[in-house]
Amino acid sequence: MDIQGKVALVTGASSGIGEGVARKLAAAGVKVGLAARRIDTLNKIVDEITAAGGQATAIEMDVTDTAAVEAGVQSLVATYGSLDILLNNSGLMPLSDIDSLKTDEWRRMIDVNIQGVLNVTAAVLPTMIAQKNGHIFFTSSIAGRKVFKGLSVYCATKHAVSAFAEGLRMEIAPKHNIRVTSLQPGAVATELYDHITDKDYRQQMDDLAGSMVFLQPEDIAETLLFALKAPDHVDIADMFIMPTQQG
Ligand code: NDP
Numbered sequence: 403m404d405i406q407g408k409v410a411l412v413t414g415a416s417s418g419i420g421e422g423v424a425r426k427l428a429a430a431g432v433k434v435g436l437a438a439r440r441i442d443t444l445n446k447i448v449d450e451i452t453a454a455g456g457q458a459t460a461i462e463m464d465v466t467d468t469a470a471v472e473a474g475v476q477s478l479v480a481t482y483g484s485l486d487i488l489l490n491n492s493g494l495m496p497l498s499d500i501d502s503l504k505t506d507e508w509r510r511m512i513d514v515n516i517q518g519v520l521n522v523t524a525a526v527l528p529t530m531i532a533q534k535n536g537h538i539f540f541t542s543s544i545a546g547r548k549v550f551k552g553l554s555v556y557c558a559t560k561h562a563v564s565a566f567a568e569g570l571r572m573e574i575a576p577k578h579n580i581r582v583t584s585l586q587p588g589a590v591a592t593e594l595y596d597h598i599t600d601k602d603y604r605q606q607m608d609d610l611a612g613s614m615v616f617l618q619p620e621d622i623a624e625t626l627l628f629a630l631k632a633p634d635h636v637d638i639a640d641m642f643i644m645p646t647q648q649g
Contacts, residue, residue, distance in 0.1 A: 403631055406431035409482040411475065413465055413522055414492035416443040418592030419541055422619025423489055423626055428456030430627065432487065435478035437463040457482075465492045465518030468525075475525040485529045487630065490519045491541040493559075495594050497552045497603040507599070508555045515559035519566065527574070536580040539626055540567040544588045547642065552603050571639055581637040583629045588644040591616040614647035 410427050414420035415436035424436045428451040436444045436458060444460035451458040459481055461474040479485050493515045496507040519540065530536030545553055546560035564584055571582035595607040622643060629638040 403634055405487075405627075405630055407433070408486040409433045409435070409478070409484050410487035410489065411435045411437060411461075411478055411485060411522075411526065412489045412491060413437045413463065413518075414541075415447070416440040418594060419587070419590060419619045419622050420489065420491045421447060423491070423623045424458065425451060425456075426620065426623035426627060427487070428458050429454070431456075433457040433459075433482045435459050435461050435474070435481075437461040437465075437474055438492065439464050465522055466513045468521050471521045471525045475522075475529070479529055484533060485526060486533070486535065487537050487539070488522065488526050488530075489539045489541065489626065490522050490563075491539075492518050492522075493541065493594075494597055495545075495553070495556045496600075497556065497598050497607070498600040499552055500554055502600065504599070511555050511559050515556070516562045516566075519563055523566075523570070527580075530580050531574075531578045534579050536578075537583070537630055538567075538570065538580060539583045539585055539629070540564075541622075542567065542584045542586045544586055544642070544644070546584070546586055552600075552606075568639070571637065575637055579634075581629075583626075583638055584640050585622060585626065586640060586642045587617060587622055588648045589614070589616045590622060591618055614645055617643065617645050 410432050412420050412424045415424045416438035424434045428434045441462040448458045448460045463470050463474040498504045542563040543560040545557045546564035549557045567584035574580045598604040
């Protein structure tokens with residue numbers, strides 16, 4: 403499929419996977435709305451994309467704030483005239499044991515990783531349904547396929563993302579010609595691990611990073627592009643992307 407001139411919204415585009423995908427899409431001729439809370443960082447990335455000849459706009463958006471999500475989506479559609487691609491990617495992963503009872507972190511993960519994803523999907527769907535065309539990607543995770551100790555709540559949120567993505571595909575792909583793809587990466591070198599407050603788990607992640615070559619955000623971006631460029635009648639529903647060295 404020709405993606406030149408299509409319009410994309412990428413949430414969590416201020417770093418990591420979202421930033422990598424936004425840059426790759428822009429380089430492929432897609433007009434990109436980069437959404438996240440750190441607007442200064444987004445503006446800097448947009449300037450770099452624009453200087454390289456791409457088209458992009460920064461959207462200050464907390465995905466847990468439905469009014470901000472709605473306004474951000476409306477402004478993107480007003481700027482570029484359509485909305486063809488969504489990467490529902492904002493997320494966080496503060497690991498800890500359940501008996502540490504870091505309930506604030508649990509709540510935050512549920513708010514961003516699940517409710518945030520639902521908020522953005524709801525804001526984008528009417529435009530895609532009216533267009534009778536679109537492609538919605540989710541950044542689920544290997545943690546959306548199996549459970550790891552210390553990641554219980556995170557795994558619960560990513561299982562929810564995988565389940566929602568599959569349910570959405572079953573409902574809206576045949577009815578509205580909107581493709582859905584669930585990306586399920588293993589370890590990717592990003593800022594995700596910086597937010598772990600539990601010292602032992604932080605150390606564990608540093609050790610893991612020292613023991614293998616992690617995926618890079620560009621690897622996920624290439625995978626996404628592969629699914630996006632597939633012929634219109636092909637919906638690659640799941641993509642499980644692992645570092646070769648991760649068991
Ligand atoms: P990063 O920490 O680099 O990126 C997370 C992004 O989410 C940032 O852009 C951040 O932007 C954004 N974000 C956080 N909270 C909010 C919020 N309330 N509203 C809007 N945006 C928010 O990590 P990754 O790139 O790794 O994470 C991206 C996704 O990939 C996550 O869903 C993560 O669970 C998933 N993933 C990551 C893996 C990994 O190993 N790194 C593996 C599998 C999946 P800002 O702070 O500016 O709002």
